[in-house]
Every structure is written in C-alpha cells, then in structure tokens.
Amino acid sequence: MRATDRRIRNDSRVIRSEGLTKRFGGRTAVDDLTFEVRSGTVTGFLGPNGAGKSTTMRMIMGLDVPDAGGSTLNGRRIHDLDTPMREVGVLLDAGYLHPTRRAHHHLWALAASNGIPRSRVDEVLALVGLTEVADQRVGKFSLGMKQRLGIAAALLGDPSIIILDEPANGLDPEGVHWIRTFLSYLAGQGRTVFVSSHLLSEMALMADDLVIIGGGRLIAETDVRSLTANAGGGSVIVRGPDRIGLRRAITGAGGEVADEGDALAVVGMDAAAIGRVAHEAQLELHELAPRSTSLEDAFLQLTAGAQEYRTAGPAEEPS
Amino acid sequence: MIHQMRSEWIKFRTVRSTVVLMVLAVVLAVGVAVLAGFLVDSTMRIDDALAGVQVASLLILVLGVQIVGQEYRFATIRPTFSATPRRGRVILAKLVVLCVVTTVASVALMALSVLSAWLVTRFQDVRLVLSGPGVGRVIIGTVVVLVIHAILGFGVGCIVRQPIAGIVIVLVWVTVIEGILIGLLPEAVKWFPIAGMTNVNALVLQRDRGPDAVELLGPVAAALYSASIACALVAIGWLRIRTSDA
Ligand SMILES: Nc1ncnc2c1ncn2[C@@H]1O[C@H](COP(=O)(O)OP(=O)(O)OP(=O)(O)O)[C@@H](O)[C@H]1O
Ligand SMILES: [Mg+2]
Numbered sequence: 001m002r003a004t005d006r007r008i009r010n011d012s013r014v015i016r017s018e019g020l021t022k023r024f025g026g027r028t029a030v031d032d033l034t035f036e037v038r039s040g041t042v043t044g045f046l047g048p049n050g051a052g053k054s055t056t057m058r059m060i061m062g063l064d065v066p067d068a069g070g071s072t073l074n075g076r077r078i079h080d081l082d083t084p085m086r087e088v089g090v091l092l093d094a095g096y097l098h099p100t101r102r103a104h105h106h107l108w109a110l111a112a113s114n115g116i117p118r119s120r121v122d123e124v125l126a127l128v129g130l131t132e133v134a135d136q137r138v139g140k141f142s143l144g145m146k147q148r149l150g151i152a153a154a155l156l157g158d159p160s161i162i163i164l165d166e167p168a169n170g171l172d173p174e175g176v177h178w179i180r181t182f183l184s185y186l187a188g189q190g191r192t193v194f195v196s197s198h199l200l201s202e203m204a205l206m207a208d209d210l211v212i213i214g215g216g217r218l219i220a221e222t223d224v225r226s227l228t229a230n231a232g233g234g235s236v237i238v239r240g241p242d243r244i245g246l247r248r249a250i251t252g253a254g255g256e257v258a259d260e261g262d263a264l265a266v267v268g269m270d271a272a273a274i275g276r277v278a279h280e281a282q283l284e285l286h287e288l289a290p291r292s293t294s295l296e297d298a299f300l301q302l303t304a305g306a307q308e309y310r311t312a313g314p315a316e317e318p319s
Numbered sequence: 320m321i322h323q324m325r326s327e328w329i330k331f332r333t334v335r336s337t338v339v340l341m342v343l344a345v346v347l348a349v350g351v352a353v354l355a356g357f358l359v360d361s362t363m364r365i366d367d368a369l370a371g372v373q374v375a376s377l378l379i380l381v382l383g384v385q386i387v388g389q390e391y392r393f394a395t396i397r398p399t400f401s402a403t404p405r406r407g408r409v410i411l412a413k414l415v416v417l418c419v420v421t422t423v424a425s426v427a428l429m430a431l432s433v434l435s436a437w438l439v440t441r442f443q444d445v446r447l448v449l450s451g452p453g454v455g456r457v458i459i460g461t462v463v464v465l466v467i468h469a470i471l472g473f474g475v476g477c478i479v480r481q482p483i484a485g486i487v488i489v490l491v492w493v494t495v496i497e498g499i500l501i502g503l504l505p506e507a508v509k510w511f512p513i514a515g516m517t518n519v520n521a522l523v524l525q526r527d528r529g530p531d532a533v534e535l536l537g538p539v540a541a542a543l544y545s546a547s548i549a550c551a552l553v554a555i556g557w558l559r560i561r562t563s564d565a
Contacts, residue, residue: 062400063400065563084401095394095395096397098393099393100335102333112322114322114402153398212493316405
C-alpha cells in the first residue's frame, strides 16, 4: 500500500476516481467513471444537468456510497484521512447550513472537528469578506453570502485541493464575478481546484483541464486548448483534391491540421492565410470555410453523442 | 474523538431549537413542581417535587431525536461527514455530548424543581420532606432515566433521520401506543421501555402502590432493560447511517 501511495503522489494526480458507479433505484447516475485531476491545475468538471457531477463529487467526498469503484485524494481514501479538511476543502451546496446558527459558530464547529484553531476562522471570514456579519444567523444570509461562507469553510484547513460544485449557480453577476476572481486567486496560490459547471464558457476562461461527462459516463478528459481546437474554435475547414500537399503546405506555414472526413480542419491560421498558402503552393481548393461552431456548440455535440464519442485526450497530431 | 466532541458541543449550543428545548424543560419542571405544591395534601415528598422532571423527560426524548435529525433536515450532515468521514466518530461524539448534557440538565432540573417546591411549600400549609429511604436512589434514578430517554430519542433519530417524523414517532409511542397497550395489558407494563422505567421510582420509594398494583421490574433491571432497547435502536440507526448516502 505504502509504495502505491507514494507512486500516486509522485504522479501528481491528486484526485483519482476509478470505475465510479452509482445507481439510484434502477437508474444509473454515474457509470464506470474513471478520471484524474492533476496537481496544481484548475480542472473543470463539465456535463449537462443530470449528468452526474454532483453525485460524483459526493462519492469523492465519501458521502454517497458508490455501487462500484472508488476515489482517492492525494493517493488516499477519504475515510483514511484523520483531518480531511487539511487536504481537501469542499463546497457542494451553499445551503448546507443550519438557519439559526451564526456564521462564525458554523465555522467554529467545522474547525473544531479537524483540530483547526479558532483564529483561522477569523482569517477565512476576513478572506471572503464576511467579518462584519460573522455573528449573524445564517438563515438571514443571501445566497451570495452563503456561498462565501461555504468557501470560507472549504478554506479552513488551508487545503491543497478544493472541490466546488457549480459555485456560480444562482448568483447575480456580481456574485459570479466574485467567485471567478476568487477561484483564480486560489489557483494562483497553487491549489488544485476541481470545479463543476454545466457551462463550458464559464470554464473555458479559467480551467486548464476538463473532465466532461454525459449520462454518467466519461465523454472526454482533455484540456481547454485541445477542446477548442477540436471544436473548431477558430478552425477552418479546408478541402481540395491534393490533401497531402495541402497538409504539408499548411503545417509548413505553422498551422495545425487534423483530418475531418475527407477534409482538413486547420487551427492557428485564418482562411485568408490558408488561401494564400494554397495559392503560393499552387494547390487547388474546393472549400475554405471558417467554422462557426462555438465552444458551447461543440460541448453540446460532445455531450449529446455521449454513447459513441469517447476520447481520452487531445486529437492526435498527424506526423 | 475529542475534536469531534468539541465540534458537536459547539453545534449543540449554537442552534435555537436545543436552547428552546432546555428552557422549556426548566419551565415544565418548575411549573409542575409549583403545581404539585398546591395539589398535595399536607406533605410534599421528593417524587412530588420531581414530577415535573419526569414530564420534562419527553423533551429529552425530543432532544435526542433533534441532535441527529436536524443535521439531516438541513443537510449539514454533509459538511459534517465531509469533515469527519468516519461516521462512527460523529455518531459517538453526538451521543457523548447528548448524555453529558442530559446528565447536567437533569441535575439542574432537579435542583430547580426542589427549590421551587421549597419556595411554594413555605407559603403553604405543606411540609416538604426530602429525606427518607430511597431518596438518593431516586435522584440517581432520575438522571439515569433521563439519559436513557435521550438515548432512545437519539436511536429513533438515527433510524428515521428526520426530526419531525422522529419526534412524532417518539411522542406517539409514549402517549398513545404505550398508553393504549398499558390499558389493554396492564401486567405487561414492565416490558414497555418508557413506562416500565418511569414507574420504578415509585418502587424505589417503596410507596404503597395499592393492592392491585402490577408487578414491575426492579429499578436496576428496568433501567438495564430500557437501556438495552435504547442501545439496540442506536445500533440499528448506526447501521443505517453507516451504509447509506448522507
Ligand atoms: N439522491 C438521489 N436519489 C435519486 N436520484 C438521484 C439522487 N441524486 C441524484 N439523482 C439522479 O442522478 C442523476 C445525476 O444527478 P446529479 O445531481 O449528480 O447531476 P448533476 O450533473 O450534478 O446535475 P446538475 O447540473 O443539474 O447539478 C440525475 O438523474 C438525478 O436525478
Ligand atoms: Mg449538480
């Protein structure tokens, strides 16, 4: 066991889930889900409503009991952690509060359970800007304030891993902005942030890696750059009789080329530049079409075709 | 474990419902003691003075349900179990806090009841007799009975994991089910976890319980019997909590 632990830690995969499966009644909410989150990254956990994101996060935290499979945090099962708050901070739902308990008492109780001193409670309250209302009952809090309190709770143990379930959900634009800024701040401190969302656009700005699920299954484990490339964010479809010649010319000019049926999908060059390259190489073109698919469309396509489409990473580069 | 116990104690004292229950228990204990002071003929004895504490035991049952049920009602059980994934520690810590609080509360309730009884009897033509055979055992017995109430409520709370349903169950059990069954089968009273145990104080005092009084278990046996049922309920609840989604 020890040896495995060390290997996993050196491997810098701080969250690992393997074969996670959860059924509610007859329905399978999470289906044989295997993925990893790399240390120090912001990893977006994407999927449409009902995809199984929250269920997966509850299983990672040991709250829901998986029907099969399991997860590790820093190479250890959560049940083996004596003071898990010092390793992983979690905010699943801002509403998990007792309405008649005061904000600082909520944090005191959590801190005490992991042997965290009370002075730390004041620190995290200040960090999220709740010092003024620390002695108010949380029943009176707005959603935005509850969210801040939830983040304060997640940070109590100064954890290296932070897990957040749709932290921007239901917040007003100001709240969303605050969450975004705060997540960037946390990531900037080198923490690993695993954050779920059903909006790719929300993640595209801040995430490094993406774990995309649909219908409880893994659709893609990728990073934002290659998803953008795959999805045609700025890609151009090029078609012509001499595919090999086109590919050589375009890659020679610095474009990235991927096969797409009998056409080529080019990233990194716009249509004008490709046209010029083709002209200079005296290659015939039948189609030169900037693709309009947005990132969001690509994501929808991915998640809609959950069954057939399974990839484990960026599209392979042609050699 | 000490961390979890500190955490549970903070949780216990920082919600309104537990504080309200405690205040209600004091009001009830004192109120009944005062009332008893007006109702008794010429002498007020320890069990008259403590009658209110017996009634307050209903609130202790409710408290036992609440301490675990509330966490499920407001889903704070999720942050709780995220912070302490070994659920047994949480359950045990809750149980310890509950029993300690109940012990302290029952001593305080008895003291306040006796004090009220003493004040009332001073202005009445009533003697307050606190000494006598078995008084010490009544006091200890009352603490034990209240703690068992707390554990019974806690067990039900762990099984039902819902405060409202849990409270209805324990109150209906005490007032309706045990009440009806005792009416139907008076000899079986000793086998009812709550009635059997609360009746033994009369036995301790060796009061004349009338010619057709039913047979009861001895005080220790009754306490052990009810305590085993309480522990069995907690064990069943614990099995449920351990194996279910939080
Ligand atoms: N406790 C439960 N009992 C029964 N079904 C559940 C339970 N929790 C989740 N489900 C079902 O499992 C599926 C996955 O739900 P989950 O909440 O994990 O999805 P999600 O990706 O978080 O969705 P959303 O974006 O809406 O938050 C859904 O069909 C949901 O109805
Ligand atoms: Mg969800």
